[in-house]
Amino acid sequence: MSRTKDSTDPKGHPLSAPVRVRFAPSPTGHLHIGGARTAIYNWAFARRMGGTFILRIDDTDPERSTDENVQAILRGLRWLGLDWDEGPEAEGAHGSYFQTQRMGTYTDALESLRASGHAYPCFCTAEVLEERRQGARTAGGFAGYDRRCRSLDPAVVAERLAAGEPHVWRLAVPLDREEVAFEDAIRGAMSFPQSALDDFVLVRTDGTPTYNYASVVDDALMEITHVIRGDDHLSNTPRQILVFEALGHEVPVFAHLPMIWGADGKRLSKRHGATSVEAYRDEGYLPQAVLNYLALLGWSLDGETTIVSREMLAASFALDRVSHNPAIFDTEKLDWMNGVYIREMTPDAFADVMTPWLVDAALLTMEDAASQRDRLTVLAPLVSERIKRLDEIVPMVSFLFIDAVEIDPAVAAKVLGAPGARDGLAAAAQALAALRAFDAPVIEEALRALPERLGMKAKVLFQAVRVAVTGATVSPPLFESIELLGRERTLARLEAALSIAVDDPATHP
C-alpha cells in the first residue's frame, strides 16, 4: 500500500491548483466529537495548503434538520477557533451553502444526466424492491437493484412519465468497466469491483436528491478538490466517483478518516458521556485543549509532540500522517491536556476565565468581579495550578466568597479534635489578630513560629487552621487563602472552630 505525500497530488492535479475543502454536517444534532475532528482536519488542511475551507449544511432531511442545530454547529466550530472562508454567515461565490436552498441545482444536474443517458427513471416500488432484495440475499451474493427499468422501451418510458406514474431516477452505472479505483490520500490504493455497484437512486419519488447525489453535485459545483470525511463513507466513494464522471466533472481527491469510538470500543454515544463539543465546554474544558486532543486523535505531528496549538496545526497538518485505525476517545488524556492549557494561562487570563463560573454559581456578581479584580488575579494561579477542569473552580474557592463555612462533623472530630488542635487554633487566632500587615508572607511567618512554641507538629496545626478557615482538608495554599479571606473573616472562622474543637472524650478515648 503506497502512501502519498501532501506535496504530491494522487490525482495528478497540478500542485498550483488551489485547495478547496468542505465540512458538510447534517444539522440533525449538535456538533459531535467525530464531526468536530473532521472539521478540524479539513480546516487544518485548508490552512496548511493555503486553500479555502467551506462550511456546507447538508440539511436535505427536513424531518430531522433544525435551525437550532445549525446554530449549535456554528457555535461549536467558532468555539474551537475554526473559521470558514465560505458558508453560512460568510457567503461566497458558490452559495447557497444550505442544500435545501440548492434544490434547483440538483434538478438541473439531473436534467443533464438524463440528456446524456446517465440517468433513467425507475418505476419499481419500494415494496417490490425490498422483496427482490430479500430473495437475492437469501440466494446469496449481490443484492442490489437488478436494473430492470434500465432496459425499458423509451416510448413506454415516455408514456409512463407523461401519465405521471411515480418514479425515482437512478444512475446508469457503466457496465463496461471492471472496477472503480481511486487513490485515497490516507489509505492508498482502493478498488471496488463494478459488479458490487448497482444503479442507485439519485432522486427520490418526491423529487428530493439522495445524499450520494446531492453531495456530489455540490462538491462539483463548489469546486471541491479534496473530500476529507469519515471512514463510514469509504464504501460510498465509488458510487460518488461514478456520479462525478457522469457529470463530466473532475473527480476530487478522497481522504477517509478512521472513526472515533467510545471507551468500550463501540460507536460513540450518550452513554459514554458527553458527545457534543458544547457539552465539553460546559464541563469546563478549554477550546484549545479540545482542539489539541481531537487533532491528535488520529493524526500525529511526529509521534512525540503532544501539545499542538491551533497555529502549529495550521502550519503542519498532513494527510499522510493520519492513522488508519479507529481511535478510542479517552477522557483521561483530555483532562491532562486541559490541565496543561489551564496552567499555561497568565493570572490575568485565568481570572477572566474564572469570573463567569463564579458568577454562575452566585458567589459573585459581575460588579463584585470588577471591584475584586486584584483579589481574583491573586487567586488565579493558586487555582489554575491544581485543577484539570474549570468546573472544579467553584468547589475549590467558594469558601472565600461565603460568610461562614460548614465543617463536616467527621472532619471536625478528626482534625479539630486532634490533641493540641484547640490550643493551636487559639494561638493562631491570637497571632493573626496581632499582625500589623496581613499578607501571605507575614501570615506564614507568624503561623510557622507557633508549632515549636506549642510543642506540636506543624502539620497538625496547619490542618486544623485549614479546616477552620476553608472548611476542608484540601484547599489552596493556606497562607494565601488566609490573606484572600481577610483578617476579619479568618478570625471569625477560627473562633467558630474553637467552639467545635472542645476536647470531646467521646471522640478521643
Place this chain on the structure above:
RNA sequence: GGCCCGUUCGUCUAGCGGUUAGGACAUCGCCCUCUCAAGGCGGAGAUCACGGGUUCGAAUCCCGUACGGGCUACCA
C-alpha cells in the same frame, strides 16, 4: 450473504526490511511539600491479532484465518 476497511503497551501513537520496538496519558515508587496539585527522578507495562510464505534478516512486503467496523436505503 456480497463488497470494502482495520488490528503495535490499558489508552493515543512513532515505526515505511536490520531499533535494547521510541514518546504521551493513565498506573506504581521515591523526592519536593502546610493539604491537594504541579514539578523532578525512576519502575512496571507491547511474544507488534493469529498462521503461512518472500528474504541473510519482517511490526514493516505477500497470502490466508480470526476478530472488529463500514457499505450493501427512495438515511446522511
